[in-house]
Amino acid sequence: MNNKYLYKKIILGSITLGTLFFTGSCTQDLEREPTLGLTSSVLYKDFSNYKPALAKIYAGLAIGGQGDQNNGDANTDIGGIDGGFSNYLRQMYSMQVLTTDEAVIAWADAGLPEMHSMTWNASNPFVAAIYYRIFNVIAVSNEFIKNTTDEKLSSNGIAGNDLTEAKYMRAEARFLRAQSYYHALDLFGNVPYVTETTDIINTPPPRIVRAELFKYVESELLACANELKDARTNEYGRADKAAAWALLARLYLNAQVYTGTARYTDCITYCNKVISAGYALKTNYASLFMADNNVSNPEVILSVNYDGTSTRTYGGSTFMVHAAVGGSMPASQFGINGGWGGLRTTKAFVNLFTPNDQRGNFYTSGQNLEINNVSTFTDGYAFIKYKNIKFSNGAPGSDASGDFVDADIPLYRLADIYLMYGEAVARGGSGGSTATALGYVNALRTRAGANTVGSINTDLFLDERARELSWEATRRTDLIRYGKFTSSSYLWPWKGGVKDGKAVEDYRNLFPIPANDIVANPNLIQNPGY
Secondary structure: OOOOEEEEEEEEOOEEEEEEEEEOOOOOOOOOOOOOOOOHHHHOOOHHHHHHHHHHHHHHHHOOEOOOOOOOOOOEOOOOOOOOOOOHHHHHHHHHOOOOOOOEEOOOOOOOHHHHHOOOOOOOHHHHHHHHHHHHHHHHHHHHHHOOOHHHHHHOOOOHHHHHHHHHHHHHHHHHHHHHHHHHHHHOOOEEOOOOOOOOOOOOOOEEOHHHHHHHHHHHHHHHHHHOOOOOOOOOOOOOHHHHHHHHHHHHHOHHHHHOOOOHHHHHHHHHHHHOOOOOOOOOOHHHHOOOOOOOOOOEEEEEOOEOOOEOOOOHHHHHHHOOOOOOOOHHHHOOOOOOOOEEOOHHHHOOOOOOOOOOOEEOOOOEOOOOOOOOOOEOOEEOOOOOEOOOOOOEOOOOOOOOOOOOEEEEEHHHHHHHHHHHHHOOOOOOOHHHHHHHHHHHHHHHOOOOOOOOOHHHHHHHHHHHHOOOOOHHHHHHHOOOOOOOOOOOOOHHHOOOOOOOOHHHHOOOOOHHHHHHOOOOOOOOOO
16 A cells, blocks of 8 residues: 555535645645645634534544545545445454454455464555554544634634534544544554644654553543533534543553553543443344444444445445355345355354353354355354344335445443453452442343353453454454463464464564555654564
8 A cells, every 4th residue: 555645635525625745654744734625724714614524534434435425435535445445444343353263254355364364464455454544534633623722713713602512523533533543552552643733744753652652542532531522412423421431441451451551440430430421231232233223222332323325335334244144144134135255253252152142143054163264155154243124123224225234333332331340340450349340241141141140250351242242343452451362372263374273473462564654754663573
């Protein structure tokens, strides 16, 4: 993926902000005025432009480009790879799920088989895709944040209720930037660093090391937690204080990996904030991942929203449904016109479930439990997670063609908070109780139809997170926290590229900085091993 010259066109609804000319590293540089269309000095004088501008940041997670409602992946945000193929959430799945026991994929696109076999290198196009997606969201966030300072809002005449809303929107942009920096922290560790005030017109972005990036993400999220709208008061799909609390809890749960210092008590503190905010478990587990999961959903804290008629992408939930259907699976039962025959799971994952656990929803007809050939769809049980079917009435989603899916993808939900709380308690954090943690685990197991447990320990939570949060882009991070991602202490089929699995090098706990960015930015240093 060539990022030496990166062009970006930011489309804000029907408003063209302009084309930004970048040289060098991917984050360079949103301080320059656009050369075409409306300049930011004009755009931000009209408050009616603010929400579309903010929506562009959210869209960086949901779709792949600047197309209209018929193809949101057209005019891709990043060069060198298809917009749908490189979709942010689709590539988070590639990094966080395909690299683990939770999934294999049959396709042989260059660089894709290397994800599950754990043999990727610094030229892998999928590693590059998520890297540039992350920094695209950061760059667009910086532009919004830079233009919504108190000084800018005053000089642009934004006042009254508009001023109040603009400040909330700025906090959302800061949250979205912090979230993408968190993904960079987790996946890459040591990365380029640029904010809305960084002067990088003549020099490439500086490098920030992992421990310092942790501090930055923490400080931004703490600020957001004060400045965002109160929990459960923002529009569905937009960040509020609870989203910041949820991500802080996740940050603190993994702090020992990121910094060498455990922060389990802080994890419990922020889990408690979310739990006290009035969220509740959805009664039916499967309904969390169906076409009408936006309706009466008290569990989801923040989601990426999709609509088969107006938010069309070949990533997101469209990928999650189509790619998981193949073999003898009847596509109509998933609300789609056909499967792509890609995703299945491993026997190691299957063996985590008891027969009565509804979360272990496997399609076995015509499928082999053993995976003799990763590229054969019928090798490996199919796993049913998302459907383009409405839970309320069994009808398919809104796209009559059956191409695009309505289901929203939750980024944070109460079940995850319950499990983070429990693990942090089991690991010795203060401010929680074992009895409460046990109650949370059993609430999830009862919903799933699984037998309750009488006690908890640290190891239970790794398995319970796999059962509850499968295919929700947490597994790699969880396995690393438990020391099982690269080691021989836990093997799964085709880990390390061999049928029965083998240990791989510990340096693969981090992904490489894309080779093109190493060349373009002399401030960067490649992660060890690559």
